[in-house]
Amino acid sequence: MQSTMMDVPLSLNHLLERAGQLFAQNEIVSRLPDKSLRRHSFGAFYRRTRALASALRKLGLEKGDRVATLCWNHHAHLECYFGIPAAGGVMHTLNLRLSPDEIGWIAGDASDRFLVVDDVLLPLYRQFAHLHAFEKVIVFPFSGAAVPREFANYEALLDAADADAFEYAPHDENDPVAMCYTSGTTGRPKGVVYSHRSTVLHTLVASLGDFWGLRGTDVVLPVTPMFHANCWGMPYGAVMMGVKLVFPGPHLHPDDLLDLITQEPPTLALGVPTIWMGLIQTYDAAQGEASPNRGRWKLPHGMKSLVGGAAVPESLIRAFNKHGIWILQGWGMTETSPVCTISYPRAELRGADADERYRRAAMAGVPVPLVDLRVRGDDGTSQPWDGKSVGEIQVRGPFITGSYHEVPVAPDKFTADGWLRTGDVASVDSLGFVRITDRTKDLIKSGGEWISSVDLENAIMAHPAVAEAAVIAIPDEKWSERPLACVVLRPGREASPAELNAHLLKSGFAKWQAPERYEFIDAVPRTSTGKFWKVKLRERFPR
């Protein structure tokens, strides 16, 4: 027997059309380089996006061609999210925080044909222009300054295009729409290519009530860069549900974000832990009697904040909750679109006390629908979901990558039965809560036992004198490896290794797990997406 259902492909074009029809009045706010706010309606977004698609086609864009973006978070970047695929192209977001050499290499690896770049980022572009020859460079006049003659002007292209006459190219749902490279925390970035199908499915799943819980009355502030795993997919969800969007542009300093939050209060914000850490410290400091910023900012009570990309310390969650803001932690990867697990208040925890709820919130959360997740031990068998047994997380699903762009599928990245090897080490408890204990590359093997660097870091960071801590393995003749803790102290505070180890023992660590060696450093080196960059620490402290 056959199903009688229609064969209609999943398509981003459908979401764009829908937004144009239903949400024309809704607002998109962008912060410009001069810090003023620019307001667009979804109606304008719809017309401009179709104009962009039409213009790209006139420029000779062919199906599957890559169009790179080098942009901050703003309305024109959102237009690229939908306009490039509408024309049949593949949007490739370049990470403006990488070194010019890396950006150039990535543009070449992706064979990017066109580039859309913010005028304020032209100095960066010029540093890697010699590494990859784009056929056409389209400058978005974000600052309003005149666009240099040698480039195409984004606004002029849109003005000249006929949006009304534009017709979407027919496509298969497996056709590509976007491309993104991993952060390069553990090695050279690798390219992942998303399809209409994977993007629509991820959008539907992540938008569900317990996760993003998107509703048309929401106001969403994406601090996560739009070049970081497609801004976690939020732009697609926002357009699907017709929420109001508030884009911070290039202004990500805590003061700037707090100004923006005060002016355009969000109901939902998203970003990596570093951002929120800086923000809450600045906010709390401003409450002091003597602070010059006293009374300047207001955090919106009831706001939700999606935080992920790196472990979210429990202390951060508690600090925000004091102000009525609940942090939802997510775990995912560029490879996974990215949402794989989210920690949300489960019905089963209704009766739990506050400590228990914070403990869960500090975990990576439970797998979302359409994601199959298993944890494999060293011997290749699945670990029980007992909250103790650890192993490598492996995932499978329709929005998870099955290969990397132009990289042969290798057994260290994919299992023989087709699951993605995430390189993240975790345990899962009986309610399905995943707790990430490490990256496989960061695990410390001491005297035949594994020590979790993440557990040590979290415990050390809970000490009042510590601002940040990163733990790495150093070679040891007797134990094979031993932990070394790199610690950043809070301004004006002190703590000795002995004191920190006493604190660790009190927190439940065994003596052999505590690092006997500490290095006090000025700052933990971070990757372009705000993660601890342990590769750099290992270079600095090879033994």
Place this chain on the structure above:
Amino acid sequence: MQSTMMDVPLSLNHLLERAGQLFAQNEIVSRLPDKSLRRHSFGAFYRRTRALASALRKLGLEKGDRVATLCWNHHAHLECYFGIPAAGGVMHTLNLRLSPDEIGWIAGDASDRFLVVDDVLLPLYRQFAHLHAFEKVIVFPFSGAAVPREFANYEALLDAADADAFEYAPHDENDPVAMCYTSGTTGRPKGVVYSHRSTVLHTLVASLGDFWGLRGTDVVLPVTPMFHANCWGMPYGAVMMGVKLVFPGPHLHPDDLLDLITQEPPTLALGVPTIWMGLIQTYDAAQGEASPNRGRWKLPHGMKSLVGGAAVPESLIRAFNKHGIWILQGWGMTETSPVCTISYPRAELRGADADERYRRAAMAGVPVPLVDLRVRGDDGTSQPWDGKSVGEIQVRGPFITGSYHEVPVAPDKFTADGWLRTGDVASVDSLGFVRITDRTKDLIKSGGEWISSVDLENAIMAHPAVAEAAVIAIPDEKWSERPLACVVLRPGREASPAELNAHLLKSGFAKWQAPERYEFIDAVPRTSTGKFWKVKLRERFPR
């Protein structure tokens, strides 16, 4: 360029596995024939469902075979929703409110191989058993009575099965999982066959925040029969999000439902307008000083109620809202899985007054994601979304049927470019709100102008003396057709045709639109799914 995403099919089996892993502790409550409540955990549901699948396979079920159900809403019916597809079968829900002849015809048309039937429904089964020979009849001992010897016992089959050893059959996402027949309001019921793909997509879309807004902390009461368009798809959503389910079993009398709601307060309930009309009348009557039921019931403040399947009168929405319950109206068809449009409080209406908000709530709502909707005039061109121009609604999307089971595709059901002709007449306004004015077959053409029977009915029902009103066309020599209003008066109330017409003129109708003829009847005949059965009225009042 190719997407790098995995090729993983959408599957109900994934949702089942997920529920077993994450939600084992959650509860499913079923009301038994003796009115007692039976509690199951999702863990038990998971094991029993796999046991059912294993048992069906042992009985010789082969891929694509139809397994019919003739059951009330309860946990075992939910097991069929997932267990039959898990075994590779197609669940075919038989409508127990149809006549035995119709049920027998439908079972034959679907070539049902097995039947799962509630013991309390065996008398009904025996009335149509001669019309279709099921290979195996499996009786669910819902009442607890002994199962007659000639039938298989559902519980015994499950007990004998090895759930742990069960392995899902590999499948394509387009393979069928369920089948349902239309209500037969306008003619013989027609069969629609859903796939894994269509069901998962519909579940994701309908569960989104502005629509069902399902969260794990929800308690859902499905009053909508599980044989009516798959209970609007709610069982799939409930299992996906791990909500608590409360099934009313065979007890749908207002007193019974109010008892159940008081005992197990839902956060979300669903059913057709008739059910809620009876319920609110009973509840409001119980508030009277002299009522024997005073204090017996409590409506849960903040509950949402999904109502659809027929027009929802504004008066009903207002009546519930008085008690803090918000009604979300949906429009859809068996052919559309069924959710197509939902009326939810849009951000754009934030500033609107209460009247405006009620007016919108009484509309069918806006199209949900993945549904393309257009309104075609008599001349076949698309009507503008101006809130005035009417035409036939046509829809297209991955969970909308492209044909009927064993019926050749005909131009009165599907357009040449592959859209479903719904047979519903509507206008759409600039915000995308659909307002159903009629079925094509119920439109009244008077003097070359169309009169909406639904508009007349709603206006007449707003008169305080009127309980219900259904308007049909009668032939007229001069005007070709004229409206005839069939009116049910509230107990002890009176209203003359002249008075009702005066009321219509005050409500904004033109004189030529008002019916000069009224028939006062005892009850409006209803279809098996609670819709006005105008075919019957036309038989009774041919002129």
